[in-house]
Amino acid sequence: MRKSDLLEQRIFKNIKGIPAIDVHTHIDLSHLCARGLHDIILYHMAVSDLYSAGMQDGSRLPEEPTEEEAYHRIKQALPYLKYTKNTSSSWGIRMILSDLYGFDEDVTAENWRKLDSLIKKYSTKPGRADYIAKKSSVRKISTELWRSHGKENDMFYYSLEWAFFTRTQWGQFDTALLELEYAWQQDVPGAPLPVNIDRARIKIKRRIKTLDDVEKAIEHYCDKIPYGKVVSTAQHISTDIRYRLVTDDEMARALTKRNTAGIKERDIYANYILEKFLSKLERHCHEIIYQFSIGAEPLPFETQSKLTPETISGLAEILSRHQGLKFQVFLSSEHQNQAMCTLARELPNLSLAGYWWHNFFPGIIRKIIRDRIDMLPVNKQIGFFSDAYCMEWMYAKSMIVRKQLASVLAEKICQGQFSENIALEIAGEIMSNEPDMLRNSGA
Numbered sequence: 001m002r003k004s005d006l007l008e009q010r011i012f013k014n015i016k017g018i019p020a021i022d023v024h025t026h027i028d029l030s031h032l033c034a035r036g037l038h039d040i041i042l043y044h045m046a047v048s049d050l051y052s053a054g055m056q057d058g059s060r061l062p063e064e065p066t067e068e069e070a071y072h073r074i075k076q077a078l079p080y081l082k083y084t085k086n087t088s089s090s091w092g093i094r095m096i097l098s099d100l101y102g103f104d105e106d107v108t109a110e111n112w113r114k115l116d117s118l119i120k121k122y123s124t125k126p127g128r129a130d131y132i133a134k135k136s137s138v139r140k141i142s143t144e145l146w147r148s149h150g151k152e153n154d155m156f157y158y159s160l161e162w163a164f165f166t167r168t169q170w171g172q173f174d175t176a177l178l179e180l181e182y183a184w185q186q187d188v189p190g191a192p193l194p195v196n197i198d199r200a201r202i203k204i205k206r207r208i209k210t211l212d213d214v215e216k217a218i219e220h221y222c223d224k225i226p227y228g229k230v231v232s233t234a235q236h237i238s239t240d241i242r243y244r245l246v247t248d249d250e251m252a253r254a255l256t257k258r259n260t261a262g263i264k265e266r267d268i269y270a271n272y273i274l275e276k277f278l279s280k281l282e283r284h285c286h287e288i289i290y291q292f293s294i295g296a297e298p299l300p301f302e303t304q305s306k307l308t309p310e311t312i313s314g315l316a317e318i319l320s321r322h323q324g325l326k327f328q329v330f331l332s333s334e335h336q337n338q339a340m341c342t343l344a345r346e347l348p349n350l351s352l353a354g355y356w357w358h359n360f361f362p363g364i365i366r367k368i369i370r371d372r373i374d375m376l377p378v379n380k381q382i383g384f385f386s387d388a389y390c391m392e393w394m395y396a397k398s399m400i401v402r403k404q405l406a407s408v409l410a411e412k413i414c415q416g417q418f419s420e421n422i423a424l425e426i427a428g429e430i431m432s433n434e435p436d437m438l439r440n441s442g443a
Contacts, residue, residue, distance in 0.1 A: 012406035019139040024385035032129035037116040038070040053083035058301040092396035132391040167236040173261040176269040184217040232289040243314025295333030305358035307333035330356040341375040353382035383430035
């Protein structure tokens with residue numbers, strides 16, 4: 001075995017136990033662990049693999065599937081598992097099944113029911129979630145506020161993921177207004193609208209027709225944010241929108257064209273609401289972080305990786321206008337990582353977190369880690385978030401990220417960039433970084 005391989009193994013052994021912060025998940029406190037085989041092999045990133053391989057249905061499984069729905073989709077997936085063994089999502093699945101369930105076989109038509117029963121048996125086992133968290137070396141987890149269901153768990157802190165004012169939808173042009181209306185009719189923050197909205201299922205009682213309506217709806221939204229209970233708000237910045245300041249007159253005229261709205265009106269709605277929202281949120285800049293995803297845009301089932309240079313420029317202007325507010329980005333575009341690093345170098349209120357969706361592949365993760373270590377101070381980068389819906393996927397993603405970090409650090413030690421001790425210090429800082437609000441709250 002080469003010296004570099006031995007060094008990488010040694011670095012990973014040390015990195016494996018660093019207590020990390022998972023700054024973004026969708027783990028539900030009513031079912032922390034996988035409820036059955038479907039929660040593991042039909043995680044939405046794995047579904048994309050299967051759909052690409054030929055599986056008929058590429059949609060996400062419902063949040064609360066019936067047993068019939070879950071079993072139907074598992075049976076759909078089984079013939080295509082053999083075509084996706086090479087993907088990193090399948091690596092994650094194998095890691096979960098082997099390390100957490102002692103299952104080292106292929107999932108087949110003959111054994112899947114037995115495996116499903118095993119996972120169900122473990123799902124309600126006392127201490128199971130704590131065991132997986134410890135094995136993951138994750139000490140604190142962020143999840144959506146509504147997923148707490150009023151439960152208390154010292155392992156978790158919360159993010160507000162309620163309405164997305166600058167997210168676009170496939171073939172729709174008034175999404176910003178719809179998202180704001182959706183929140184306006186709720187007395188407490190609830191679950192967000194899905195990535196792809198079926199408008200026929202949404203019932204809106206109060207429509208936004210005037211500037212006064214916009215102001216009232218935004219005021220309502222900001223008044224309902226439970227500062228002190230949430231550390232961040234999670235949003236999305238769409239690259240399809242051209243970012244600029246919008247006047248009251250422009251917005252008033254655009255509101256009259258809602259029924260025939262196009263790209264121009266879509267951009268006006270989004271920009272106007274975003275600026276109003278950020279101005280109000282900045283008053284609470286010591287209580288909340290504005291986290292946002294960028295670089296993934298809608299397709300019929302999921303998203304594509306897409307981010308233009310113009311969006312980076314528009315983003316720089318937004319962050320510069322709101323210097324009191326801290327921003328943290330989840331990036332899904334490998335080719336724009338260098339541009340985002342330059343923003344974080346020059347804008348003190350921006351930090352970069354982890355590897356989101358189309359960036360969560362080992363080769364891309366290593367390149368991003370390599371560039372960020374070279375370009376950014378360690379306190380401007382968060383090394384991990386899982387985007388997981390259950391503890392098992394948090395474990396798999398934690399291990400995948402730690403392996404890539406070990407690989408990059410070993411490479412940099414070999415070329416003399418820093419010593420092994422400094423490498424481990426860097427790893428500790430990157431994996432354990434936490435939001436200032438979390439540190440100050442003592443959560």
